[in-house]
Amino acid sequence: MQNNANSFVALADIGIHDPDQRQAVAVGTIRAYDKRRAAMFADGHEHGEALRQQAAEAKRRALRCLPELLEQAEANMIANGFTVLWARDADEANRHVVEIAQRHGVKTVAKGKSMATEEIALNHALEAVGLHITETDLGEFIIQLNHEPPSHIVAPVIHKTKPQIRDIFVRELGMPPTDDAGEMVAFARRVLREKFLNADLGVTGGNFIIAETGSLCLVTNEGNGRLCSTMPDVHVAVVGIEKIVETVEDYATLTQVLSRSGTGQNLTVYTNILNGPRRADEADGPSHVYVILLDNGRSDIYATDYAEVLACVRCGACQNACPVYRSTGGHAYGWVYGGPIGAVLTPLLVGLENASPLPHASSLCGACKEVCPVDIDLPRMLIDLRRDLVRQGHAPRAWKLGMKAWAVGMRSPRFYRWGGLAARLGRNKIARGNQLPGLLGNWTRHRDFPPFAEKPFRQLWAERQKAQSS
């Protein structure tokens, strides 16, 4: 997918000033946030917190021995009859899928919801060789019709209102106009059924791979993952290498926190554990299943202090909790992943210089860490990425000089007093009123700024000490 992360500020402005989107995102995220809380803590706060820590430990344990687990997973998947392919980057992954499609004479593709395939822009690659792809997750289907990328990991069309979706269906598919959501869904379902029945190839992502059994795990609520992985004769799953877990027990823990954190369900409606293609004695299922293990920058992250971010299970809870995301929507982040996880992951995957505003797209409120089912310290990583921006020379010169000057002022109590006096005179005597100059003008564009006190605390204190001793 094309990266526009450096345009965060401009894109955020668009989102903030789109009242329909603001409303849709606020309603959707707050509902999901409340449902998550109810589901995580249904058995009490302690239980929910313990489950979260257990999940965090399962993921961290898997990450610690990721190279070994990947080899174990590959061996066990091959033994199960999967064809396992490795992809260093997006191009290699896309080439694999194109080759598979050509080998099996594929013309039409049904695609289940997958962020990894968004990351590698698989649809473009398949369309370029003349294939016809249909996104079969309802939300993904809507935005495919409207030629947009997803704006949320779990709810890709969270930024659209019902009337907007109606208009897309009417315009693109000739749906008889209706304001009834049930009728719209039924209409889409009929269209999508045809696509499933006629697809030669099903493409999905993967939520987990269990190393000890060589199983591919998919969770969905609409059944698109199950249909894409069972109806067409060939199934390809594109899965990030960080999705490996060690044991079935770890999977059981993680799939629970994923469902509870993502959609507020104890389990998603469809929970699939796939163990290879159709066996000789089985009537249904694909004859070939390919698993493409996608690196695309992940092993580079693995080698850094940010490796912990690879624990992410893509539940979207941090997006729902984030007041920045709630205001801007996901498209503001300029690439596949919006919200706090995107603010950390995008710079790490596409390069800090290609996403330099994102680490600053946070008030560091910490709501993301609080809701993260695997306890990723996203605020800490945002601070560290800001440090890296400064150290690698991506910070504006004026800020650098300003910070240096500020530090000089703050390192000595005398300079601090002079600086305080200058700030007071500047604020109270020169820049009177509601419009401050320079950067502070960004403040006063939207809110008032108080005057400085005529006497700072240290002066009041000194006067008080003097009065008491006399």
Add this chain to the structure above:
Amino acid sequence: MHPRPSPQGKPVSLFVTCIVDMIYPQTGMSVVKILEHLGVEVDFPLGQTCCGQPAFNSGYQDEARVVARQFLRAFKDAQVIVTPSGSCCAMVRHEYPRLFADDPVLHAEAERIASLTWEFTEYLVDGLGITDLGLRLPQPQTVAFHDACHGLRLLKLGAASRALMQHTENATVVDLPNCDVCCGFGGLFAVKMAEVSSAMLEQKCSDIDACAADTIITGDASCLTQMNGGLSRRGSSKRVRHVADVLADALPEVSHAE
């Protein structure tokens, strides 16, 4: 983590924070009055400036270290450090030890200083074990709380200030909707990402306007500046006040009269 020594029976060194020093000195005086009301001896180390958070949170860790070293110098003789800010307190407690991780001497000193540092309400309730300060507001008042983020999430504050107000006569405590959602301040975020910050503020001000309380109480002067800036700009009659100022209003007259 350094064990946290009990602060009971020890004099307090006040870290007033740069923003309270320069903009809200009366909040610093409120802290002093309440501590003295409880018979605690208060000292104000004159070497103090800022905790360094503006630089730290912007990625300027070298500059933050310079300022943090000044803090360590200023408070080297302190037995207990109390500050009317959850955010600055979290900076000292959580970030200083990390900031000096590569320097064994400074790291040990940062750990020691961190273990002595308390946020104001936390010091009263968890440190001294007092929730009833024997206070009475001069007029009946309905109040609600906004939980400033760093205090809430890094120091687990929130219960302490509510308990203190609930034990104050004439105070009725009600809930502010979304009291745990950020006001959009975020330090330099407020000017770097001004549109986003003010969109967040707009939501917060709407929640405040919809709330039954006239006074919103919070524990950070910085978030208070953001919220009051938004409230006054939109013509709201509601205001946010620092917890220390509301508690000081409820002190017996004697303490007022000095």
